[in-house]
Structure formats: C-alpha cells, structure tokens
Amino acid sequence: MSILTAIALGVIQGLSEFLPISSTAHLTLAASVMGVIDPTHPERWTSFMATIQLGTLAAVLLYFRTDIMRSVIGWTSENIGSQRRPFREQGADARLAWLVIIGTIPIVVIGLAFKDVIEGALTKDLHVIAGALIGMGLLLWLAERLASFTRSTSDLTVTDAVVIGAAQCLALVPGSSRSGSTMMAAMFRGMTREHAARFSFLMSIPSVLAAGLLQFSHEVRHLAESGNGVSLAVATVAAFVSGYWSIDALLRFLRTRTMAVFVMYRVALGLAILLTGCQPKTEPPVETVRQIAPPAETLSVPPVDSMIGAIATDTVVISTSKGAITVELYGQDAPKTVANFLALVDRKYYDGIAVHRVAKNFVVQMGDPITRDRKLRAEWGRGGSTATGEPLADELNDSLPSARRGYRPGVVAMARKAAPNSATSQFFICLEKAAALPYQYTIFGSVIDGMDVVSKIGNVEVEPGPLGDSDGIPKSAITLTSLRRK
DSSP: OOHHHHHHHHHHHHHHHHTTTOHHHHHHHHHHHHTOOOTTOHHHHHHHHHHHHHHHHHHHHHHTHHHHHHHHHHHHHHHSSTTOOOGGGSOHHHHHHHHHHHHHHHHHHHHHHTHHHHHSSGGGOHHHHHHHHHHHHHHHHHHHHHOOOOBOGGGOOHHHHHHHHHHHGGGGSTTSOHHHHHHHHHHHTTBOHHHHHHHHHHHHHHHHHHHHHHHHHHHTHHHHHHTOHHHHHHHHHHHHHHHHHHHHHHHHHHHHOOSHHHHHHHHHHHHHHHHHTOSOOOHHHHHHHHHHOOOGGGSSOOOOSSSTTOOEEEEEEEEETTEEEEEEEEGGGSHHHHHHHHHHHHTTTTTTBOEEEEETTTEEEEOOGGGGSGGGGGGTTSOOOOSSSSOBOOOOOTTSHHHHHOSOTTEEEEEEOSSTTOEEEEEEEEOGGGGGSOSOSEEEEEEEEOHHHHHHHHTSOEEEETTEEEEEEESSOOBEEEEEEO
C-alpha cells in the first residue's frame, strides 16, 4: 500500500466515521476500488480497519477533552467516597456521564446476544446494506419533519438515554451508521441537531473504544504479516486529523442547516447499490467449473480394485500458513466441489481461515465458516453452505477409481449432509483413523505432496470441542493463503 493510498483511506475513515453515512461501507468500497484488499488475506484488511478506527476515537477524545474530564471528575466525586449523592441530586456533569453509561448498555446487550447473526453472512448481504442506507435515510428525513428542536444535552433524561442507546443498536447492521442512528433518535426526542450530534459523539466513546480494542486484539497478529507498518501509521494519523476536522465541521454545519443533504446521499447510494451491486454473480463459479472440468476421455473410467489406472483430471495446490499441500483430483468427483470451494474463497467467505476442525489422527477439515464459532460446533460434518445456496450433487459412485481406494491417509473427501445430493462447502483430508469411516462421503482426490504439512496441521493444539479434547478448532488460526491449479 502506497503512502498516498494510506492517506486517502485514513481521510475517508475520518470523514465517514462521524457523518451519518456509514464508515464501514465507504472505507471498504474505497479500498476495493483502489485494489488494496488482498483476497487471499482478508484478515489483514480487518486488522487495518480496526487500527485506523482508533485514530478517529482519538479525535473524539481530543475534541471533547474538556467535556470528558468534567464528566469523569463530576461522576467520580459524586458517586465514590464520602461525598456520594443520589442520582437526582447530582450535578450536570455527573448526570451526563451516567446518561452515556446508560445509553451504552443496550448495544452491549444486543451485540453479545446476537453476535452470531451480526458476524454472519446476512449482515454482509448487499441487499441488507442498501436497505439500511435507504431506511436510515428515510428515518432521518422523518425526524427532520417531526422534531421540535427545543432541547439540549442538559435536558436529557434517563428515558432519552435508553431510547438513543437502543437506536445505537441499529448500527450493528452495516449501512445504518452509528452516528446516523443516534442522531435520528435524539432528534425524535426533541433535541437540536447540534446537541444531538454532540451527545452522539460522546456516547460513541465507550462503545467504539470497547469494540475497537476487542477487534484490534483479535486482529493484531495480522499486522506483522501485512508488512504495511508505515502505511498503517500514516492512515491512522490521517483518520485522526480528518476525524477531528469532521467533528468540528459537522457541528458547525448543523447549527444552521438540516440533515437533507445526508438523507439524499444515503438514499441515492442505497439505490445505486440495489441497481448495480445486488445482481446475482454466477459467472465466476461457472467459469471455474469450466476450467476445472475433466477431459471427456476421463469421465468413464472402468471399475478397478485399486488406484492403479486412475486418471488425474487436475492438480490443485493449497497453500496454508503451515505450508503447501498438493492434491491430485480424479474423474468426475472433483470439478463442482473444487469450483464451489474456489467460488467461496473468491467471495472472501472464509475470511482467510482454511482449517476449522482438527480431529487428531482422524481428519483435518476445511471450508465451513459456520463452525469457527464455538457455539455452533455441533454443525461439524453437516455440510455448511455452498456459494449459490443450493446443494451440490455429491456424485458418490463406488465404480470410480477414487472411491475404490477408501478412506486412507491422504485421501481428500467431500463433506455431506445426511440427505443424498447434499455435498456442500467443506472437505477433509483423511488421517490414520479415518479408515473406520462409513462409506458415505464423496472421495474426489488424494494428497500427492505435502502430507508432512497435513500431519503438522493434524497435531496442532486445539480448543476442545463436543467430541473431546483432541477434536476442535485450532487455537492458532491456520489461514488459507492461496488455492490454485498447478
């Protein structure tokens, strides 16, 4: 990433974080256009966003430093020690601190309760993002029409804090905008536009700080891998400077102007996404299938009792953070399965995670993002989802040479659900004990190089799952760096 690109991304983050237009959508869109998101390392982009978000947080802390210090001192002096006072008798500074705390509770509760849904595929859907942009734009327009604009921050009550805090939960849906949702609710409660923005920014501090530090702690390991330390620092500083300017400019703007320009922008962007970005993208998977399809002469291989005579249709190299694994694909078992997996990788469906389950001496399993969540480990082996949402034909055929080999170490098989023709998005590589598997999984390949890497992965330390201490998610993520035809 060049320094100019880093500055541009930092400025976009700083401006869009505080304007009611959704920063995540704008930053990712800009990065995609600039070509700085590595599809084989999407986790690096996540760590980049988590880091530069701390720059905009610093801008809020600096801009409102006087208000923050007064509130902290007031809350401490009136709630701790011998000078404690009942809430109704506390001064304006202490009460403001309480209102920020109370307003933060809803997003903490909802965020934790619906963590799986928020982090799932639904909230990444372009239809959802476009709907959120338009929906919040219309709510801002309605607030402009109905608000009395007679109240200030000093007039806020506990009820106001709860309502505005509940509205902040809408920001958990990409495209809604945290500042947009809280300012909208504050305006409905009768606050002036400027004071609605001020309280919105103050209330952002605990939630953005907690979420930013948590995300940063999870993604910090990827920062060293990216090799963009200088660019990252420059982008964070640019986000801080532009964020500080954005806060000041927006507050001055709202003293004399309405939200109309933001309403029109949100609706226009949402409609643009619906018209151009939500069309089904079927071409990449179809192209992948065509490229990997086996030659016609290999589609009908006579039954044999061993792998002798099996004709390889393709060779795929799976590069992971533990090393490369070369897989030879056989007959008609492979094409649709590999095409589906590649399509999901292209869509960043796996977020760079390749191995989601290690059962020691049994199997190394790849491909189902659902099982990365410890609460859903019971889903192991049930197949997950395909790139299109439709089940793949599993082509389980005991007359094929690959199937005749059985589940020996190094064999690559496709995971299925219980129903026929339900092979989906995950596959596994057999280890020693896999020979005991019942004949119900499609065998479509075999490791011809890199079995030492498979063994290394098969012996990593795991977080114990429901099937025992030696069967679970690797404690240190094993990432997919590339998957290509040889």
